[in-house]
Amino acid sequence: MKITELKEKIFRIENEEQFNSIALEVFRFQYSACEVYNHFCQALQTDIQAVNHYSQIPFLPIELFKKHRIVSVQEAAKQVFYSSGTTGQETSRHFIIDPEIYKKSFTLTFQKFFGQPQDYHILALLPGYLEREGSSLIYMVNELISLSQSPHSGFYLDELESLQNKIKELKDDSRKVLLIGVSFALLDLAEKFPITHPRLMVMETGGMKGRRREMVREELHETLMKAFSVDSVYSEYGMTELLSQAYSVGEGIFSTPPWMKVLIRDMNDPLSQVAAERSGGISVIDLANLFSCSFIATQDLGRILPQNRFVILGRFDNTDVRGCNLLVQ
Numbered sequence: 001m002k003i004t005e006l007k008e009k010i011f012r013i014e015n016e017e018q019f020n021s022i023a024l025e026v027f028r029f030q031y032s033a034c035e036v037y038n039h040f041c042q043a044l045q046t047d048i049q050a051v052n053h054y055s056q057i058p059f060l061p062i063e064l065f066k067k068h069r070i071v072s073v074q075e076a077a078k079q080v081f082y083s084s085g086t087t088g089q090e091t092s093r094h095f096i097i098d099p100e101i102y103k104k105s106f107t108l109t110f111q112k113f114f115g116q117p118q119d120y121h122i123l124a125l126l127p128g129y130l131e132r133e134g135s136s137l138i139y140m141v142n143e144l145i146s147l148s149q150s151p152h153s154g155f156y157l158d159e160l161e162s163l164q165n166k167i168k169e170l171k172d173d174s175r176k177v178l179l180i181g182v183s184f185a186l187l188d189l190a191e192k193f194p195i196t197h198p199r200l201m202v203m204e205t206g207g208m209k210g211r212r213r214e215m216v217r218e219e220l221h222e223t224l225m226k227a228f229s230v231d232s233v234y235s236e237y238g239m240t241e242l243l244s245q246a247y248s249v250g251e252g253i254f255s256t257p258p259w260m261k262v263l264i265r266d267m268n269d270p271l272s273q274v275a276a277e278r279s280g281g282i283s284v285i286d287l288a289n290l291f292s293c294s295f296i297a298t299q300d301l302g303r304i305l306p307q308n309r310f311v312i313l314g315r316f317d318n319t320d321v322r323g324c325n326l327l328v329q
Contacts, residue, residue, distance in 0.1 A: 003029070003073075003290070007101065010287045011108060013258040019287075022259075023054040026287055026294050033072040036064060037293050044271070055263060055273050059283040059297035065092035065241045072291050073097055082134035083240040084207075094136065094240050097291040102243045105288040106140045107147065109257040113247045114178070117147035120201075121170055123163060124155045125181030125189060128207070131157070136240050137205060141180060150175065164193035171197055179228075180236070182207045183220055190227030203234040217252045217312075237312065241296055243288040246310075253309050259287040262310045264302060279303045279313055 006025055013019050030037050031048055041048070041058050051057055064070065067090075071077070077095035084091070096102060110117060122145050129135040138155075145153040152170060156163045170177050176199040181189070183204050202224055215223075221233040232250035246254040246262070256262060264280040266272040274280045282300040289296075301313040 007098075007290060010259045010290065011104060013287075019258065019261065020054050022287060023057065023261075023285060023294075024051065026290060027051065027054075027057045029290075030072045030293055030295075034070060034293055036060070036068045036070050037072075037295075040064075054261070054285060057285075057295050058271070059263075059265070059295045060293050061297050062092070062239075062241055062299060065094060066090045069093070069095055070293050071095050071097060072293070079139070080134055081136040081139070081240045082132070084128065084132070084135070092240050094292060096243075101288055101290060102136075102139070103143055105244045105257070105259070106143070109245055109247070110144060112257055113249065113255075114201075117144050118149050120148050120153075120176050120178045121150045121173070122148045122153040122178045122180065123166060125163060125179065125185045126155065126205070127157050127185050128182055130155055137238065140238075140245075160189050160193050163189065164195050167195050167197050167200065175199070176201055178203060180205065183215075186224055187220070190224055194227040196229040200228060200230060201234060202228050202230055203236060205236045205238075221252070239298070241289075241292075242284060242286045243292075244286045252311055253305060254311065255307075255309050261285045261308065262302065262304065264304050264310075265297065267301075267316075270297065276304045276306070281316065282310070282312070 009022055013022060028048060031041055032038065037060055040060055044058050046058055075097050077097055079096035079099050081094040081096060082091050124141045124145065126138060126141065129138050152166065167177060177197055178201045180203040183206055186202065186204055204220065204224070224233050225231065234250065235248035235252060236245055237254050238245035244257060244260040246256045246260065248254045263283045264274050264278065265283050266274050267280050270281065279301060282298045282302040284296050284298060285294055287294050299316045301315060302310050303313060304310050
């Protein structure tokens with residue numbers, strides 16, 4: 001199958017059978033086309049002919065994005081995304097060959113979970129991300145702001161009072177207000193400028209970035225709900241190395257778009273999956289990541305719930321995901 005046809009099929013997945021079929025196609029394409037992934041699979045002595053279900057596909061440790069150019073086509077990248085990190089810390093690089101796939105992925109996902117962007121005023125409070133170049137989150141939110149077609153939508157850095165005033169200004173407007181922010185900045189706003197709005201939606205993207213003490217999700221959400229008088233707080237789960245996001249519409253329970261799936265691997269045997277309701281390491285299949293690697297073992301811990309939902313429990317204590325040393329140098 002031509003790669004252009006496969007690219008279109010990814011976003012037309014409707015059921016488990018289609019997902020499995022396309023995941024296997026993507027796996028065989030990336031096994032043959034992505035040198036780093038090919039070396040990793042060979043180090044595991046993977047028999048690709050024996051792989052007939054997506055759960056049998058090897059997951060590339062996310063740590064390898066820090067040291068390797070992980071691509072499945074030999075073309076110049078049109079965009080490079082960099083992960084956030086403290087000074088001196090090595091960051092991941094995601095080479096984006098086709099930015100239109102990313103745009104299609106996050107736009108369709110937003111529509112699936114929240115409706116049309118033009119139904120919202122989108123206010124973004126993302127310091128830390130906004131202060132550096134190459135953030136995939138900023139790229140996504142900037143595009144959604146543009147799609148909202150609202151003159152009120154925009155980014156805020158440290159102008160918390162201005163942001164409060166903008167939300168007040170929009171109280172009588174019929175559109176909903178989506179306030180999307182990094183956790184520490186939302187907490188700053190909550191403490192200094194709490195506010196109510198009848199159509200306000202608050203979405204946190206995680207991350208204290210060393211600016212505040214770490215908080216469990218329940219405490220964070222309770223604080224934000226009280227400050228902004230909302231019944232729930234939404235959450236976004238994404239990362240530099242992926243081109244798709246999962247969203248929680250409350251209580252920290254995440255769902256994925258049809259072309260993305262989360263599996264849980266055994267913490268003591270990273271090549272084995274665990275049963276539903278058991279905790280372990282989060283592995284992600286992101287079929288939109290066609291020109292990089294769609295099968296990634298993250299450093300997050302989680303648990304699968306019924307109906308393909310999942311929760312995030314934390315992160316691995318060790319800095320490197322097990323399995324990195326299997327890569328042939």
